[in-house]
Amino acid sequence: MKIFPLLPAIASILLLNALPARSQTTFNEVEYSPRQTVFKLNAPKQPKLTLYKSGQGDTRLKHIKMQPAGKNVWTCTVKGDLKGKFYTFNIGKGETPGVFAKAVGRCGKRGAIVDLKDTNPAGWDNDTQLTTKKMTDLVIYELHYRDFSVDPSSGLVNKGKFLCLTEKKAIDHLKELGINAVHVLPSFDFASVDENHPEQPQYNWGYDPLNYNVPEGSYSYDASNPTRRIFEFKTMVEKLHENGIRVILDVVYNHTFDLDHSNFNLTFPGAYYRYTADGKPSNGSGCGNETASEKPLMREFMLESVAYWAKEYHIDGFRFDLMGCHDIETMNLIRKELAAINPNIFVYGEGWSAGQCALPTDSLAVKANMKQMPGIAAFCDDMRDALRGPFSDDHKGAFLAGLPGYEESIKAGIAGMVAHPQVDYSKVNYSKEPWALEPTQMISYVSCHDDMCLADRLRAELPGISTDEAIRLDKIAQTVVFLSQGVPFMLCGEEMFRTKQGVHNSYNSPDSINRIDWDNLKRYPKLYSYYCDLTRFRREHPAFRMGSAEEIRKHLEFLPTKNGMVTFMLKNHAGGDEWNNIIVCINAGDDDQLVDIPDGKWYICGDLDAIDTYRSDEFVGHTLRMYGQSVKILHD
Template identity: 30%
Template sequence: MTVLEPIDAYPTQRIAGFPVRAGRSLPFGATRVPTNGNNTGINFSVFSNHATAMTLVLYKDGADEPMAELPFPESFKIGGVWSMTVFGLDPESLEYGYRADGPGPPFHPANVLADPYARLTTGCGEHRHRSRVPLDDFDWEDDRPPRIRHEDLVIYELHVRGFTAGADVSAPGTYAGLVEKIPYLVELGVNCVELMPVFEFDETDNINTGQNYWGYSPLGFFSPKASYAATGRHHMQVDEFKHLVKELHKAGIEVLLDVVFNHTGEGDERGPSISFKGLDNSTYYMLTPDGHHYNFSGTGNTLNCNHPVVRGFVLDCLRYWASEFHVDGFRFDLAAILGRGRGGELLHNPPLLESLAYDPVLRDCKLIAEAWDAAGLYQVGAFPDYCRWSEWNGRYRDTVRRFVKGDLGVTGELATRMLGSPDMYARRGTSATVNFVTCHDGFTLRDLVSYDHKHNEANGEHNRDGDSDNHSWNCGHEGETDDPAVLATRARQVRNALLILLSSWGVPMILAGDEAGRTQHGNNNAYCHDGPLTWFDWDLAAANAPLIRFVRRAIAFRRAHPVLRRGAPGGVSWHGVHAWAPDWSPHCRLLAVMFDGGGDDCVYFAANTHWEEHTLDLPAPPRGLAWHLFADTGAAPPMDAHEPGAEPPLADQGRVEIGPRSVLVLVTHEREQS
């Protein structure tokens, strides 16, 4: 029998002592190629439209100096792409970078630049930002994404390090540590985690505190953050992150990544040249006519996202995370920038946003936009959606905050927000709105009811940073207190906000720790603190167990009642102190609504932000059913919320008392036979 030998790559010449041949232009990055025997080949491909010379720099693992530098022959260049296959390399002990030369700054051939397409980097240690080649041998064990419908999601936004840095787990602050906390997430009832940035970034690039905790300054877009991996010192962060995703999927939890494609960690022309800037500054960044960096991101530079090359980079990156890491979707930081043209102008049909919406690999991925930027562009409700994009609904956040606080003239708008903001999303449906009251950026929920003003002095910017318009109320005392009356009001206000959120149409998002009363002591911009101020304090989980129980029951109640997630086929009716008579006047602080889902899926919701109690006349429930009490935030735990399905019937089916600054939720069950 004739055995066909594989056709393998082979060297054609030597450079710097290494056998090489002209490489393949695509894919970009470093890719293993098939060879005979142990003569391992790696194809290196890098783009630079303006470089006049390119050199591949090779290091042994952890070495201070290069083991070789291989200039690309001109014949190894096609268009603006330099490519070369190098043989005889050990990928597991190899680090690499590039030197690019060109017509003046920012080309500096003395700099060794990171590969923009590097799928593994050394992180920010002694030999920072060096690129590596990962192994591709992870066993996914037939992993299947949960494929949860948008309207059924309950998103939980968390920081990978902060969630377990203070936890009793084997590897605190890591992907592996987060795996150990999956049972907590399952018990809480969330079915989707939104991870704050996990692309490689420089944790030390803050001039005031020396810490960049949040990670919204990416440098390695294809590389999982090395220091978030217990195995990072062994360069196994790719496998560790994949294991996290696989375990979350086993638990029925989807994974969204918070991604930053509006800027990079290189800053403006005064910042470091780490990768993009030194390879092709004028392609990757938006530049003014005199060569400075446009700063629509508020961080020094703005990626030129709708340039065809950069658009291809973004698509390649997201396809990689979706296909190789099995992530279920992405939340885009300052996504309004992605709709800007080269000079910052707003594009009518942004090529990048359209490409993402219709990309075949990303077809099943959830796409969520933070529909504003740092230069004043606010597109909430008007983001180019292509029937695919959802949005962080900043108007929902502000309306709920103002209503819970007790502001006048907000009741009518709250009604609109609770119905999925149809004034903004009627065409797109309720799945287009991601509802939230708090997120990483701003006060925690506990601080929202404990501080009238931000307290960011520890950030080193004289309390000038962070938003001053928080719609917060301290309930009578600024900051920590032992006043029982103030504490009781705060506890009610926290429950009020959470119950409104989980009773609204749309996709609810909860900030990790809010269910346990996490505080940042009034700091509403804690991006630069990696410590107890920003970590999840797991002692609070025990101390505030009643609040966690309340949230768990509220999530379970939402899950048990489709009428709170997918609309009300039987209709929505508005009420006030008197049934069927809502009060839309500016001075009203009471909102009541009945969601009739047909059959026995009927829910009555009432919120009172007045400082006095009211007696509410109830609408009659559907025939044969009776009102039962699910939640009353004015009641002391554990009577503030009952287990779904075990709600006690109201003694008086015609009326109910709602306390001051309280929310109550009723549900129908079959009437008990007397």
């Protein structure tokens, strides 16, 4: 029997506990009270503070030179009640609301002075992050507000707004689907949508940060009112919490929309970004610049920013865009910071960058270094691409296309990417060793926003595929995702057989490409029902939600199969499950196969038609025929 030592896990946890405490010194730039407002800024030279009557236009009230209050720290106090006024800082490079504005005017060029108590909906003081026994209980649904709500078929009133997720139809759909965590695409104030013209068709995912700590104005009904966007965002969070649904914020700290004119460089040039040895901006983000999480100001900014969203907005989790651009120590400090606020706050991200970073890979938060980041999860592209083919080639298939050689990668994903005696990592497509200490570190998925949706991908790699076959393969893919160990994740609209007309990167495509057609619920009711079956079955059976690698190695066994098929058994009441043994057989190929299972009486509770805990079609024997492109779930 192979022994899997716990020393690496113990060492990583000890390292996390030994991380230094946060300094908490830099980013409360505006402290408002009815009596006075105190402004503070970290900058290398004396800033000028300008007060304005409104968020745009020539409405200047006064200029004030800020005074030194320590090394590179400047301050000034303005007497009187400034609520509703606006401000900018200027060190001679141009006006900026600073790096940590908590409210802004339209288009985010001026900070707003507000009393945050005015932004709280009724009952907000009683709202808090939701708890869960273990992170593998989560079912994450990634959505863009506009995609979800804009089509007339949605029946939603608040189209493209935060408030669309407060509507009964939206919440009822999420609950029926079995979702308990919504991952919202970037919701901070971003640069690419002109808030001056909300009546014009504009679309962007929002991965172009402007003001990191303010909700996006275009998702509000009045971007010119600094408190309204905050109130509406909080109202959304509160309503989702009331219905048992967590809110996970997509954060993009790895780059800014612009380098030279970013709030970072207008405030403290060079202090927030990485540069190559020849002095050029590093571009690990693929967006022209790359922030430097290891530098004191950027690290402190990230720590205070996530803490602010968690405390002020009661955010339940954070998804880090291109997490592989950030250094390991900063990510661990973030995990520690959030755990002190609420240990149930979930942290995960993309375990890669989009280019070469100006730090060595062994210091970055990439997937291969996840063992150094206990309590943080990463997306499993190993299993994703083993299912549907590589991200880099939309026309190349894999397991779902009936191609051999991907079974070991599927098995690794089913095991939560932890060490398992029956998984040969030398045959896994990207990772040649297990990268997760625990299954709670793996996000299982087959599609997300920045890729083809599943139906389009199947059509691209299998030209001429019929709708019936595409739906079968869609169901097979999600069976693997939702019945794997780890944390399942799905793209909004997949349950409706969503299409983006074959567009891979639809970040700025119009509504006609990105919108979800809710009428597909009527066109493909059996597909939707199957998605609901999967989430319910996972929720009813803790065998699929084991929280530790030790449990998985003890209770998960892979049964022998040929190419194109994976079969596994969860045995001896895995995870405390009521059922003794559960077998899941997955045949993605066209050909029928025979599978040997333990001899005895079994009950078939699931296939591609339906999955039901209380279904009990009897099967006696030890050889099971698996038809091409089929799934069977049995228990004894």
